[in-house]
Amino acid sequence: MIGATATGRPPSAAARNDRQQRMISAANWRPSAFARSPRHVSVVATVAASHEPPEIPHRFGFPRRVDRSLRTARSTRPKGFDMTTSEPGVTPVEHGNQQRCTVRSLALAAAILLAAAVWLIASSWRSPQPITFGGETMGTTYTVKLARLPAGASAAQLKRSVDDALREVNRKMSTYDPNSELSRWNAAGEDWFPVSEDTARVVAESLRIGRLTDGAFDVTVGPLVRLWRFGPGASLSDAAAPSAEQLAAAQSLVGYQRIDVEMNPPRVRRRIAGGSVDLSAIAKGFGVDRAAEVLEAAGVQDYMVEVGGEVRARGVNHAGLPWTIAIETPRLDARTVFRTVRLRDASLATSGDYRNYREIEGRRYCHLIDPRTGKPIEHQLASVSVIHASCMTADAWATALSVLGPEQAMTTAEKNGLDVLLIVRVGDRFECRTTPGFAAWSAEEH
Secondary structure, eight states: OOGGGOTTOOOOHHHHHHHHHHSOOTTSOOGGGOOOOOOSSOOEEEOOSOOSOOOOOGGGTOOSSOOSOOOOOOOOOOTTOOTTOOOTTOOOOOOHHHHHHHHHHHHHHHHHHHHHHHHHHHHHHSOSSOEEEEEEETTEEEEEEESSOOTTOOHHHHHHHHHHHHHHHHHHHOSSOTTSHHHHHHHSOSSOEEOOHHHHHHHHHHHHHHHHTTTSSOTTOHHHHHHTTOSTTOOTTOOOOOOHHHHHHHHTTOOGGGEEEEETTEEEEEOSTTOOOOOHHHHHHHHHHHHHHHHHHTTOOSEEEEETTEEEEESOOTTSSOEEEEEEOSOSSOOOEEEEEEESSEEEEEEESSSSEEEETTEEEESOEETTTTEEOOSSEEEEEEEESOHHHHHHHHHHHHHHOHHHHHHHHHHTTOEEEEEEEETTEEEEEEOGGGGGTBGGGO
16 A cells, blocks of 8 residues: 555645646646656646647637637728719719628628637637646645636635545545544444445445455555555664564454445444554545545536546546646656546546655665565566546556556456556566557557
8 A cells, every 4th residue: 555645644845846847737848847756656747738729629610720810891882882972963873783792791790700709609618728726635735627617616616625625535534644534443443433434435445446356455454554664653764674573463464354344324344453444545546536526516527636646537628628647657767758648537546666665774665565465566567557437446456456566467457347557667668568448548549
């Protein structure tokens, strides 16, 4: 699980500055604009879908580019045609050519005015720039981008609603807050413990993915996370690796099979004396989903929500195109884009082994712990990205597949119909492996 980025710990100033650089403007994106980040996941950022000038969507029937200097047509009468002359001996006459010119001029003016009106409607449908706001949550940061505001809503109102929703998730599922619902459950005994419907839902989904991965995803991994000095109370000064006896003792407290959950009424039970539950590898994704629900309830139809690198997008961006998201190359010495995806009505979660680690006795250990062995993973799967309707589910699957390793991860992903991209180390280069469904999301395939 992801103890080092568990919910509740305030981000550092460096992390906040890095976060601002990472969500790159769609107008000026370049791969070199990425800044360093302490996060364990591949950084996910919005990037430009095109460097072309703004275009009117084809569905409005306009040319691809519109001259912004639309001019009002003037009605001009031909020389020698005076319908109101009072010159003696001259009788006013009806000139057919003038009538035709006047009609044509009026028709042209009407057509241009109509086109301008429709163009203004189309322009108002998409804001010139996305509406963006964000803040701090779950020990990291979040960003929301909207293509436009719904009628009667303001960005400030929406930000307050999103802040409240994320604060509530943190209040329930933080491992750093001793008063959170999760912490109080961990401090309780082995009897049934009443929880919110949200916590029960997240626990139920965690157990489901634990069963599908034969325990590679296990929310009771907390004792092992702490043993390897990741997560709450971790001491980086302790440089000794755990002994075999310590590993065995910690593993005796691990086992998702000894967790029970019921939804009516919502309650949970932990049949492990001295054990604990850590929802860090799924709570951020749930927070993204909850923020998205708040936006949709307010009438927002086109948005992107990102919390600590996990993303959910609906509709299109301010340019009328699917939201374009970058998946980072999993390396520490440079920040480059490995692949971009076009996300619409879906979520993307990425997990990697290369940013959150610690060195013990000169050896580097990743924060991802395999609950089945009790040790940090050591295979060559560097990064996993999962696209799913639910960001909570994508978040959990990304961690689970990272633990499984490249071969077993691909087999499990295909068996469960997941859209997945794996980045595998092969010598001094990276190899990309995807399930068949992932190609439909890849920007490189379009």
